[in-house]
Amino acid sequence: MTFYRTQGRCMILLAVFLTVGSQQKKPDEKEFICPEGAGNGNFADPATCRRFYQCVDGFPYLNRCPSGLYFDDINKLCTFKNEARCGPISTTPAPITEPPVDLAKKCDTSSCELPYCFCSRDGTRIPGNLDPEDTPQIILMTFDGAINLNNFDHYQRVFTSDRKNPNGCPIRGTFFVAHEYSNYHMIERLAHDGHEIGTETISLQQGLQDKGYEEWVGEMIGMREILRHFANISKSDVVGMRAPYLKPGRNTQYEVLEDFGYIYDSSVGIPPLKVPIWPYTLDYKIPHECRSGTCPSRTFQGIWEVPLNAHYVETYEGGHCPYLDQCVLHSHDPDEVFEWLQEDFNRYYLQNRAPYMMPFHTNWFQIKELERGLHKFLDWTKTLPDVWIVTITQALVWMTDPRSAKNLNTFDAWNCAKRQNIPPPACNLPNSCALSFRPPEANVSSTRYLVTCRECPVRYPWLGDSGGTGVDGTDVYNPEN
């Protein structure tokens, strides 16, 4: 795999901070204002030593220390009570070490070149200046959330062995895994079959887009660690991220991507457009309106965004949606679902051949007509000579090295004969672990089942304890530089 990345700044994380509870303040608490001229960083909460604020570009994000720990205003981290020097402690303002906010500029095609950089003025240009008819039509099937008995067999039926790409290899998809209720034996099997595993988050907490760096590290990198512990998925194979509810975490989430060796994000939704947008690197300004309002505002060199174009048909029947299961097709029969998908797909296939992403939750597969319509659609795409259903990483490898649709049967990244990078097979008889779990807001413990080929952990893995060791806040995640 050839990816070229420049690493951003390095941050050393000494402890994993957790956010518990809401951001609501009591009426007598004043709104926190980030100190002017002090740059980005962590600041003591004047009201309590249990909390602190992370200031990013002048915006304060409320953070809470993990249970039992207190914020030390000298070292700016959470530590044991007897070691914590509660703030605010007045100091002479430190010199600004952060560079000023570097708001991204408009795409400059003369200095943005593959394989390092890819952009176009309106985002619709084909990489390598290929003609549409020479461009393979990529389909990206993505599945978000937990993987378990509710959906595994449905997903397996999408990827049956008779659905093949033009080079004879089986079609493949990308799974953005969330932790709670996931079955790690099933995930290990998907990875062994050659599907891509990316991270959503551990807790799927709401409002993560307004949280700080440590929360994103805890959620994303913690999720990656859980996959490593319980599905034997190597860290280096997890290179993609999707933010819950398609709410990217402004610049903060992308700093985590950069610091921890991720290659791409796929969380940015696009309003309905006549011509779809291709994936792009974040060297320049995002070439479209940002639906969520929480897109990154500065440059992240070489980090790819694989955006979610809106799905819709000319009549707007069913509405428009980033996730296919959010369009209202429920009353349709399988043929109507098929025709709807076909029209939506043709906007890509008959124009600029941007990758056609099909983002799903489990919901789609719980309605028979939708599932059957999808199967009809996939069977139809297999009659087209230049349609490839590959993982997001495979698609990005093609984008860094674009070549004509005629020369792809020998393209290594899409070849399944070379399986040296595929994870080993999962075990036949996994452990089914009944583990105690106390959701952060609840009084009582409940039981969660975790199925894995590894030993059962002591308790249900969660934020700060990805190994399920039973000790709060044991995890330390260091940026990889």
Ligand SMILES: *[C@@H]1O[C@H](CO)[C@@H](O)[C@H](O)[C@H]1NC(C)=O
């Ligand atoms: C985990 O994966 C590595 C390679 O990715 C392999 O060498 C090792 O045997 C696997 N462990 C188990 C228990 O399957």
Ligand SMILES: *[C@@H]1O[C@H](CO)[C@@H](O)[C@H](O)[C@H]1NC(C)=O
């Ligand atoms: C927690 O416990 C208190 C009293 O012990 C009870 O009133 C409250 O309803 C409980 N909350 C939840 C979410 O169970």
